Amino acid sequence: MIRGLVFILLFQGMGEIISKALSLPIPGPVIGMVLLLSVLVIRDQLDPDVERVAGAFTQNLGLLFIPAAVGVVMFIPALRVHGLSIAAILLASVALSIAITAITLRLLTPPSSTDHAAPSPESEE
Amino acid sequence: MTGPISTLSQIELGEIWVYLTGSPLLSLILTLAAYQVGLMIYERANKNPFANPVAIAIAIVIATISVIGLPYAKYFEGAQFIHFLLGTATVALAVPIYRGWQLFRQRAAILSAALIIGGLGSIFSAIGLAQLIGLPAELTLPFFAKSVTAPIAMGVAENIGASPTLTAVYAVTTGITGAIIARYILDWLRIRAWWQRGFAIGVAAHGIGTSRAFSVSAEAGAFASIGMGLHGILGAMLIPWLS
Numbered sequence: 242m243i244r245g246l247v248f249i250l251l252f253q254g255m256g257e258i259i260s261k262a263l264s265l266p267i268p269g270p271v272i273g274m275v276l277l278l279s280v281l282v283i284r285d286q287l288d289p290d291v292e293r294v295a296g297a298f299t300q301n302l303g304l305l306f307i308p309a310a311v312g313v314v315m316f317i318p319a320l321r322v323h324g325l326s327i328a329a330i331l332l333a334s335v336a337l338s339i340a341i342t343a344i345t346l347r348l349l350t351p352p353s354s355t356d357h358a359a360p361s362p363e364s365e366e
Numbered sequence: 367m368t369g370p371i372s373t374l375s376q377i378e379l380g381e382i383w384v385y386l387t388g389s390p391l392l393s394l395i396l397t398l399a400a401y402q403v404g405l406m407i408y409e410r411a412n413k414n415p416f417a418n419p420v421a422i423a424i425a426i427v428i429a430t431i432s433v434i435g436l437p438y439a440k441y442f443e444g445a446q447f448i449h450f451l452l453g454t455a456t457v458a459l460a461v462p463i464y465r466g467w468q469l470f471r472q473r474a475a476i477l478s479a480a481l482i483i484g485g486l487g488s489i490f491s492a493i494g495l496a497q498l499i500g501l502p503a504e505l506t507l508p509f510f511a512k513s514v515t516a517p518i519a520m521g522v523a524e525n526i527g528a529s530p531t532l533t534a535v536y537a538v539t540t541g542i543t544g545a546i547i548a549r550y551i552l553d554w555l556r557i558r559a560w561w562q563r564g565f566a567i568g569v570a571a572h573g574i575g576t577s578r579a580f581s582v583s584a585e586a587g588a589f590a591s592i593g594m595g596l597h598g599i600l601g602a603m604l605i606p607w608l609s
Contacts, residue, residue, distance in 0.1 A: 246454075253457045266606030268521030270456035275599060277460035282467055295461035298454060302573050303420035303538075304401045305452045306516045308393075308445035310420070310538060311427045312531035314438055319505060326499050331512065331536060334492035335544040335570050336551055338513060342484030342593075343557040343566035349476040350562070 245294035252277045387436060393444025400426035413581050415545035418574060420538055452517040456598075459515070463595035469561075470592050477565060481593065484569040485600050488513035489608060504529065510609050512536035514601035515572040515594055522602055526609040537572065544571025545578035560585040568593025 256273025259265070265272070281287060298305075313320070320327070386392045403426060404419030411417035431441050442449070463470075470477060492509035507528035511519035516537040523533035548567045557563055564586030567575040572594045580587030 249454055249457050252460075253453050256457065257453075266525050267602050268453075268456070268518070268525060270453035270521060271518055271599065271602040273453075273457040274460045274463075277457055278463055281460060281464040287461065287464065292461060295458035298451070298458040299462055301401075302455055302515070302517060304398070304423075305448055305455055306520065306534045306538075307397050307401060307420065307423050307427060308442055308449040309520060309531050310424050310534040311431070311441065311445075312438055312529075313424070313535045314428055314432070316529075316532060319502070323501055323505055326496075326501060327505060327536070328539065330492050330495045330499070330501075330509065331539050332543050332547075333495060334488055334509070335513070335540050336547055337491045338484045338488035338570035339544060339548050339551050339566045340555060341487045342480045342569045343552055343555060343562055345480040345483045346476060346562040346565060347555075347557060347559075349479055350559075 242290065242294060245288065245290035245292070248288070248291050249277070249294055249298075387440060390444035390447060392436070393441050394447065396427055396430055396441075397423070397445050397448055400424075400430070413577075415542055415574065415578055418538070418542045420574075421542060424538075452520060456517045456521065459517075459595055459598060462591045466588055466592035466595070469588055470596070473561075477592070477596075480565065481569055481596050481600060484566065484593075485513070485597055485604065488570060489605070505532065507609065508532035508536045510605050511601055512540045513570055513572065513597065514605075515598045516541075518598040518602055522605050525606055528609075538574070541571045541574025544575045548575060548578070549582075561589045564589035565593040568595075569597050572597065 252273040253270055254273070255276060256271065257269030259272050260267060260269035400423040401419065404422035407422055408414075408417045408419040427441070430436075431438065489510055492512060493506065496506040496509055507526060508523060510526060510528060511522045511533050514522065514537070516534050519533050519537050520530040523530045544567060548563070548571065552563050552566065557566070560583045564579045564583070567579045567586070568590030571578075576587060576590040576594050579590035
């Protein structure tokens, strides 16, 4: 547990140092993530301890942004005026990005390729 | 007769209260307990995206700090220990991307093309609409990273001068909305293949969409996870340039 945490924190530290030292606009943790991903792909093995710690974080991502998101109370006056427009934009934008991502995939997939597990959509639930 | 005693207990309670609001304990308990309640309600609701645990937790924390009169700055001072872990969680996202790496490599070109088109589409559609309506800049900038997984989105937001708070709120709203409407859009477009459905949800609606995809199909979930992770990397590199 601790070993996995130290390992991940080290990559976070390396990422922060690289981001600051080269004054990159990319956040340090993202650089740390890319470094860790490169190491995992090159070595092609995953330490079970790292896997356990990473699992704990990624399964509870939502918890971590509660403190910042609660700050929305500071924006209530602005959101009273513009909240509906913002909601409408978010809805339209997410619908569009789901659609264009999926359409691109379908257009680029060769017709001969076998799409395994492609049941009728009605069976989704 | 009861006067001195109640005064005494009031002083003691007051002191305990001052101590609690000054220590991180109250904020930490509140945040974790609210999240726990959110998760319980989400489970009870059979993981219905409307009962999103994070949205519930945010509402509980806001209601509680308003009732007890704890200023947000004070709350955040205590809860910043949770907030700090966002960076660590971002690094940890390498693990799910690595797990999907073989799947990604089999279709690398197609998935990359769809990722870039979907990512750019999510940014330009939102920013374009916001400018069309004439939203103030403070409310427009958070749209840039709203389709990126929240831990990365908030880091990017800080770099482009957008409010991390609004970015997180936009991202959660995007995730919930995407998780709810995805199946209708994909059915309407007759997108049948699980890998295509999953990847589209992951790119557009990040973590919340991904957990929805996993609850429907393991293959969709795996591809959603790849879409979410890669969109995180792409967004972090692209958004500082675009904004």
